Amino acid sequence: xxxxxxxMLYEKLRxxxxxxxxxxxxxxxxxxxxxxxxxxxxxxxxxxxWPTKQVLLSKDANGNxxxxxxxxxxLKAYPHQNQQAQVGITPTTLKGQSKNISVQYIGLKSNEYIxxxxxxxxxxxxxxxxxxxxxDKLTQYQLGSKVKLGVSSQTYTIVGKARHAQYNMAPVxxxxxxxxxxxxxxxxxxxxxxxxxxxxxxxxPKHADEKVLSRQAxxxxxxxxxxxxKTFILMIVFLVFISxxxxxxxxxxxxKEKLNNFAVxxxxxxxxxxxxxxxxxxxxxxxxxSVGLASLLAVVSAMLMPKQIPLYFDWQLGLAVxxxxxxxxxxxxxxxxxxxxKVDPVSAIGG
Amino acid sequence: xxxxxxxxxxxxxxxxSATVTALNHINFKAKAGELxxxxxxxxxxxxxxxxxxxxxxxxxxxxxFLQGQSLTELTNKQREKLRLEQIGFVLQAYNLVPYxxxxxxxxxxxxxxxHHLAPAAFQQITNKLGISxxxxxxxxxxxxxxxxxxxxxxxxxxxPAIILADESTAALDSQRVLVVGQLLQDLAHSENKAIVAxxxxxxxxxxxxxxxxxxxxxxxxxx
Ligand SMILES: Nc1ncnc2c1ncn2[C@@H]1O[C@H](COP(=O)(O)OP(=O)(O)O)[C@@H](O)[C@H]1O
Ligand SMILES: [Mg+2]
Numbered sequence: 418x419x420x421x422x423x424x425m426l427y428e429k430l431r432x433x434x435x436x437x438x439x440x441x442x443x444x445x446x447x448x449x450x451x452x453x454x455x456x457x458x459x460x461x462x463x464x465x466x467w468p469t470k471q472v473l474l475s476k477d478a479n480g481n482x483x484x485x486x487x488x489x490x491x492l493k494a495y496p497h498q499n500q501q502a503q504v505g506i507t508p509t510t511l512k513g514q515s516k517n518i519s520v521q522y523i524g525l526k527s528n529e530y531i532x533x534x535x536x537x538x539x540x541x542x543x544x545x546x547x548x549x550x551x552x553d554k555l556t557q558y559q560l561g562s563k564v565k566l567g568v569s570s571q572t573y574t575i576v577g578k579a580r581h582a583q584y585n586m587a588p589v590x591x592x593x594x595x596x597x598x599x600x601x602x603x604x605x606x607x608x609x610x611x612x613x614x615x616x617x618x619x620x621x622p623k624h625a626d627e628k629v630l631s632r633q634a635x636x637x638x639x640x641x642x643x644x645x646x647k648t649f650i651l652m653i654v655f656l657v658f659i660s661x662x663x664x665x666x667x668x669x670x671x672x673k674e675k676l677n678n679f680a681v682x683x684x685x686x687x688x689x690x691x692x693x694x695x696x697x698x699x700x701x702x703x704x705x706x707s708v709g710l711a712s713l714l715a716v717v718s719a720m721l722m723p724k725q726i727p728l729y730f731d732w733q734l735g736l737a738v739x740x741x742x743x744x745x746x747x748x749x750x751x752x753x754x755x756x757x758x759k760v761d762p763v764s765a766i767g768g
Numbered sequence: 769x770x771x772x773x774x775x776x777x778x779x780x781x782x783x784x785s786a787t788v789t790a791l792n793h794i795n796f797k798a799k800a801g802e803l804x805x806x807x808x809x810x811x812x813x814x815x816x817x818x819x820x821x822x823x824x825x826x827x828x829x830x831x832x833f834l835q836g837q838s839l840t841e842l843t844n845k846q847r848e849k850l851r852l853e854q855i856g857f858v859l860q861a862y863n864l865v866p867y868x869x870x871x872x873x874x875x876x877x878x879x880x881x882x883h884h885l886a887p888a889a890f891q892q893i894t895n896k897l898g899i900s901x902x903x904x905x906x907x908x909x910x911x912x913x914x915x916x917x918x919x920x921x922x923x924x925x926x927x928p929a930i931i932l933a934d935e936s937t938a939a940l941d942s943q944r945v946l947v948v949g950q951l952l953q954d955l956a957h958s959e960n961k962a963i964v965a966x967x968x969x970x971x972x973x974x975x976x977x978x979x980x981x982x983x984x985x986x987x988x989x990x991x
Contacts, residue, residue, distance in 0.1 A: 678865060678866065763824050
């Protein structure tokens, strides 16, 4: 590390620029990862809060809960269970004193687990048919506000605000299951859209037109979810790859410039291992500083970012991304290290 | 004992009709406390000879002894250690690490081996070479002559038995050549080193204790 330390201090501008470039790429990777996680969360937050292990819905719905219809008759085949909850989920519009908002209505039964485990940040759970709880992201509505939902002519009163109430990119409105049909505009023959199971007790469909999906399979069928995730993964892989190339090019040029001097050092008896350790050390210091700087930048910009941008940071993600950048960077030092091992000390003596 | 001894050394490059004989049945010795000069025109094999003396290349035929130890019997690692501790190279260019201050050129040796001059002896050398005031400079802040003297100090720092100098006056004017020649002679005598310098520079002859002439790979002792 002796050579690495002195070289970096001597070539301050050169290394600062390099660190700046890697920091910016790393910063971008951090932000995009946080955005990916944040957007994924917008899809899954409510499902995770319940929690959800399995989902039963009608076969025709192709995994999309908003398209699933189960008849009142069919639902009778599934008697009350502690780990199961019937739900009626539909995308709809919330109309009140301010402009219309797209929401996901989730109808619940008050004797089942989702209703009972509901975590509120204010107010209370719905006690009557015309009471609803809305996501605490809907800050434009206060407790006591009167609103309308979908095609139903009923007026609803907001009596509570729920935490972690985001489903398929929209804020959730929780209410009574019996309101689901009028809000969605289907006949009362239909009793709900599906059954959520919170543990792996194992639910089997009781009718031929029904299907049970695992949590992951259900998420992958959720409109937009898989495409979104794949796009982000592609972007992240691409950025990591770019940082690998940038680091490799930089180290290649630096090393090439120093080969004559390395030959002299080798002739003077400096072991190869010592020179390799220095190049590795230099790369490591550079990456560590870059990742550190990038995470600092990411944290600061997350604080300055408008609330609508769903950045979601957690330290596990940060650690994983940081380690990813670090290890690709070290991979980038492989070519320069190979160059060093190929240096012929005889070439130091010329003329 | 001879510090360096070459017995019937041959060095050829290439195969068949393309074979180049760089060194032809060479016998050579150098002793501690003496400056030995190998003088010859360009292409005569001086650099090849120096790399063999320094254990950087092995001869095609013959034996190399350094302090009585046969170099051909050593492993690469042992030869590396020998170069670090027993041989000081003074090379034409790139001799100093560009991003290390003069004092750190020596600190680098401290990093690698316990085998180096004690502080008092080191101070004596830097005084003798007139570089005590240059310790905080970077190589690109030094003049040609100063660089040469720092390179010599760097070569002496591990307290080696042998100093090998390659065309060490090539870049210098007449005045400087005389100074370096004088310096090499002084160091050989006062520090009791075996100094071998290869050069095509006739002006160095006056400082040598022994002179060899190298022409087309044939080495002949002059005195
Ligand atoms: N690695 C090598 N491969 C082929 N020929 C070489 C090699 N090294 C030196 N030679 C040849 O050996 C001869 C002596 O070279 P060198 O020792 O460099 O001479 P000098 O240092 O006196 O100028 C030259 O003819 C040169 O072309
Ligand atoms: Mg030469």
